[in-house]
Amino acid sequence: MAASWQNGLVLRELSHELDDELASAINLVSVAANSCDSAEARASLASVQERLQSHAQVCRSLQMPEYTTTIDLAAYLHHLCRSISRSRLxxxxxxxxxxxxxxxxSSERCRLLGMIIFELTTNxxxxAFHEGVGAIHLEVWxxxxxxxxxxxxxxSSDSTYPERNGSIVEALAASLNGTIDFGGGTNGTRTVVNIPREA
Known part of the structure; x- marks a missing residue:
């Protein structure tokens, strides 16, 4: 129990440090944009700043919660997926x-499921896409x-990529006492994660 609490404390400290580093980078880009004479350069720096802010939102969504409470999974995932879309997709x-x-x-289980979804969408x-253009659909019920x-x-680029990149996802699913099923083919891939409901 003590080890688990200490691990959580270390992870929270690392998350706070990452937040600080991202905030510092965002501030530096903002200062550079404000002191730049070129409109084109300012627009490019503003785009970089927006992407960094989206990455920061993803990191905050995946942080260890300060305390465990019950939250709305749909609202949490909607916020997380919006940040993932802006930062990457x-x-x-x-x-x-x-x-x-x-x-x-519980907020902790939401975070773990969020990490699974982050891994699967970024993978x-x-x-999955030759030209970068495509669609990903997430459904939770x-x-x-x-x-x-x-x-x-x-x-349809490679039907085996879920298994190759699945070790993190499988470990996260196991921590939730859940199961995961990968399926792929020329028409796309489909991954189903099943976790038990809380009492």
Missing amino acids: EREGIVLSLLLHPVRM AARN PTATSIVCCIADSG
Whole structure:
């Protein structure tokens, strides 16, 4: 128990340090943009600043919670996926669509599921699309005994990439006492994560 608490404390400290570094980088870009005479350069720096801010939002969403409480999973994932889209997907022409059914979960379990979704969506963006253009669909729904999370993409570059990049996802799913099923083919890949509902 003490080791788990200490690990959480270390992770929170590292997250705060990363926040500080990102905030410092954003501030430096802002100062450079304000002191720049070229309108084109200012626009480019503003774009960099916006991307850094989106990355910072993703990092904050994936941070260890300060304390455990019950939150709305759909609202949490909507915020996280919006940040992922802005930081990574939109610039590559990848559309992330959502169908999220309301369900309440502990903040810690939401964070772990969010990390799974982050891994799966960024893996798809890296590997599933030849030209960078495509679609990823996330659906989450509760059953009587579990919460099901399905991520499907329209890519066809390599049907084996989920398994190759799945070790982190499998470890995260195991920490939630869940299961994960990878499936792929020429019409895209589909990954289903199933985790038990909390008592």
